[in-house]
Amino acid sequence: MKQSSGKERGDRLSQLRRIVQEVNSARDLHSVLDIIVEQVRDALKTEVCSIYLLNPDNNRHQLMATKGLNRDCLGKVSLGIGEGLVGRVALREEAVNIEDAESHPSFQPVPGLGEEQYSSFLGVPVIHHRKVLGVLVVQQQECRRFDEADEAFLVTMSAQLSGVIAHAEATGAIDGVDSAMRSTTFKGSSGALGVAIGRAVVLSKQLDLKSIPRRATEDVKGEVRAFGKALAMVRRDIKQMKRNVQNQLRTEELALFDVYLSMLDDHALGGEVIEKIRQGQWAQWALAKTIREHARTFDLMDDPYLRERAVDIKDLGRRVLSYLRTVDVPSQRYPSNTILVGEELTASMLAEVPEDKLLGLVSVQGSSNSHVAIMARALGIPIVMGVFDLPHTQLDGCELVIDGYSGLVLANPSEQIRRDYELVVEEEELVTRGLEVLKNVPCETICGHRTPLLVNTGLETEIHRALEHGAEGIGLYRTEVSFLLHDRFPSEREQVDIYRRQLEAFKGRPVTMRTLDIGGDKALPYFPIEEENPFLGWRGIRVTLDHPEIFLAQVRAMMKASVGLNNMRILLPMISSVGELDESLLLIRRAHRELSDEGVECRMPPIGVMIEVPAAVYQVDALAKRVDFLSVGSNDLTQYLLAVDRNNARVSSVYNAYHPAVLQALAIVAKAANKAGKPVSICGEMAGDPAAAVLLIAMGYNVLSMSSSNLLRVKSVLRSMRLDQAQQLLAEVQQMETSQETEACLDRALQLMGVSRLLRPNTDAKQDVL
Structure with missing residues (x-):
């Protein structure tokens, strides 16, 4: 051959x-x-x-x-x-x-x-x-x-x-x-359950010419005027750059700046952009489209020198775009049925949309366990993540259906598909209204076994929703959310005000505040952490122990905020050794002494440790001796046990909290906590899964903390069974070797109890017509 x-x-x-x-x-x-x-x-x-x-x-x-x-x-x-x-x-x-x-x-x-x-x-x-x-x-x-x-x-x-x-x-x-x-379906992974029908609003990355969404405009004159202002600013910059280097470059090299200027003329790139704007497109897309077309032309040339000119064209386009974003252009409008779409959505993007207008989210990147998905669950809105094939820049203004149960995004749905999903939305509303009667009743099994249900929060807007659903406290307050919404580290005084509002809202009920947990998928824009493998890098307690000034200021703020209320508990994230815990405890005691010396009378709060890395599972006995309570972060624990980046949609199918190894680790932690006489809670997403909640109370978890949107569903399921039934079910699934067997077993058990409707409505029939 x-x-x-x-x-x-x-x-x-x-x-x-x-x-x-x-x-x-x-x-x-x-x-x-x-x-x-x-x-x-x-x-x-x-x-x-x-x-x-x-x-x-x-x-x-x-x-x-x-x-x-x-x-x-x-x-x-x-x-x-x-x-x-x-x-x-x-x-x-x-x-x-x-x-x-x-x-x-x-x-x-x-x-x-x-x-x-x-x-x-x-x-x-x-x-x-x-x-x-x-x-x-x-x-x-x-x-x-x-x-x-x-x-x-x-x-x-x-x-x-x-x-x-x-x-x-x-x-x-x-x-x-x-x-x-015309009706097109895209497959991703479910980030938060639910169905939403609305209009896509596409958000783009800063200065990324490929991610600018196509968007029609009614103010053609305004867009042309804004583009003209941006061009004038870039021309000014280029002329200044030429003056800066005119004594260092030869005449022929300086001529390159004149070439750039000529490209921006009305007879060149500038004219093409204006022509696209006059056809009804907004200036940013018209610019990005024109730049991409010309860059591709150069990319296809055989001559290496000419191919390199594609880089110059893109750079020129980004310069114009940077000014175009700052000049007087129409502000982003959000319709009453907004579905936010982006290549990679962030917490700050969610915060820009009025809460009463946001129905759902679609992210091209990320997975169901990324931070933005967790926030969506907290807000009770569906999200589909990791939709790789989604041409998101083409979707602005399109009607979308997002199926958070099956991880589907449907663009331009047919009348039949829309009607079918409208029925699902109605079914969801009926189930929600039917659960409201449970708001003020305790979460206890038929045999009287009591399990307090708490909520995970981060945004202040979540407080009202949590109280409406009958939350008995906050099991996890993500302090990093307030840091993410600032353009700098919030001062100690600012933190006191933020934490006080959470504590007062739940006066008389426990509020567990996690110390700053950044790194991984939670990067502060003003404190960037660039790492090749961020989830195994500098994150959580590792960051704050390296920066004790940040840690001490936060702990002091927490203690000041709790004065007179005494319902605050401190939770330490990402602990992987006894040494880290001991060092953290020393700093907390130091902060308490400093406040006492200043005349601030506050009690030493209960301290807990998060069990979210395998090392903590195997040192749980030693950790339990040193703290007042334990709390499992099942999201990270699952990620580290299964060696799966929970933000990577390509391996999202491998991430499964029902994996036998995960269930075994959870049982080990609960057993050790009960042996040490220390309360143990779980604040990962498993706690808000009604089926998983059955297994967790059987293992011996004292408290479950979840998104408020899941609270009443979990309560309804737990009130429908006896503790010995849950323990029998746990013994059965502990003999199983795959997560698929476990899930099937739980589905059958919940169907027999008549509560399977609380897990998800049937959208399979809708998929048949896609």
Whole structure:
């Protein structure tokens, strides 16, 4: 078999790069496919290249592009999975390389297509996120087997282009290019349960030309005026830069600044941007679109010097964009049914939207256990995370349905789909109203076993919601949220005011305040922590022990805020050793002495430690001796036990709190706490899962703390059973070896108790019509 030389491999690599660049610059799906078949045929020096794409309506692979076969058959020829050689490739999900296609038992000639004359056949599947999107095929008259280099090139090309094709298909569907696909579904992971129907408002990253959403404008003159102001500022900067270096550069080098200025003229980039604005688009998108188009042109040039000019164009575009964001442009408007969409949503983005207008969230990045998802659950709004294929910049103003139960986002839903999901929303409201009668009754089993239900909070707006749902206290107050909403470290005085409001709202009830827990997915904009592996890096107690001035100021503020109320408890996060705990306790005692010396009379609050890393699980006996209570953070504990980054949507399916190892660790902690006579709570998301709550009380957890939106559901389930039933169920699942077995067992048990409706409504039927 022929082996490819180093030169041939280099040529193939260059061809691959060029094809990908051309595809990325294509305007629509049809252009993408035409580029692929023409360029791949030329690169492999073969006679036919074709692309078949899966039509989800009939589950058949349809001929969408070809170079070499009869183009009159485009859109008319289709093959089912397993049908013909194309269907065989799709079924096997691997390459099929045959030197004499006609002699193969799977060969199925299509009348009029014209492939009978071609003997050699090489087909590879186009796979994106484990889903076969289509089949890429090359054919040749000569009866020979394509060599390894050809096959490797086609497989590599398929892998490179799968995401591009998925994106092009989705974008075309959203734009209504293909009316049959106008209602488009994207799959992510559930971040917070619930269903929302509303209008997308897309937020973009600062100075990222690729993330600017397409948005119509009614104030064309205002947008043109704003763009003109931004151009004037950039022209001023460029002229100043030229003056700064005019004595250091040669005349020909200085001429580059004049080139930049000329690019901004009305007859160049500036004029193109204004033309797009006059077509009804806002200035930021018009600028980003124009810059991307010109940068792609340079990217495709063979000359290395000219290719580098793409960098200059992008830099110029970012400079204009930075000023465009500051000049007088219309402020962001939020409709009454806002669904916030972004590449990576943050807590500050949520805070910008009026609470009464925010119905749901969609984030391209992140997973169900990221900080923003936890906040969404606290606010009682659904969120879908990790929707990789979502062309979010195209969605601004689109009607969306987000299904937080199944992790689905539906753009431009049909009337039938909308009606079906409206029924789900009505069902949710009925369940919620039915649970309101439990607000003021205790959470106790049929046999009288009492389990206080507390809430996790961070935003002040959550206080009212928590009290409305009958919370018996705060099991976790995330102090870092108030730090995230400031543009600097809040002063001790400011912290006292913030903490006092939480303590007063729950006067007579316990409020557990976690010391500053930053790092991981919670970075302060004014105190950046840049690390390759942040979840195993400088975070939680590690940061505050390294900065005792921050820790002492916060602990002092907590103690001052509790004067006269005495309902505050302090919780230490990310403890991984006895040494860290001892050092923290010394600082807390020091803060208490300092306040006493200042004449501030406050009692020493109870101190607890979070059990959220495996090391703490195995040292729980030693830790329990030193503190007043224990609290498990099941989110991080699950992450570290399973070696899964809980923010990484690519491995979100591996993250599962019902994993036997997680359940064993939780049981170990509860047993050790009860043996030491110390109360133990759990404040991770497991506590708000009604099914998991059954197992937790059986293990011996004294308190459950959760998002307020889950509180009444958990209470209803626990009040529907006896403690011995929960213990029997725990003994049963502890014999199981997979999380799937455990979940199935819990589902059956809750169905028998008649409370399965409290877990989630049935949206499976709605998915059948997608």
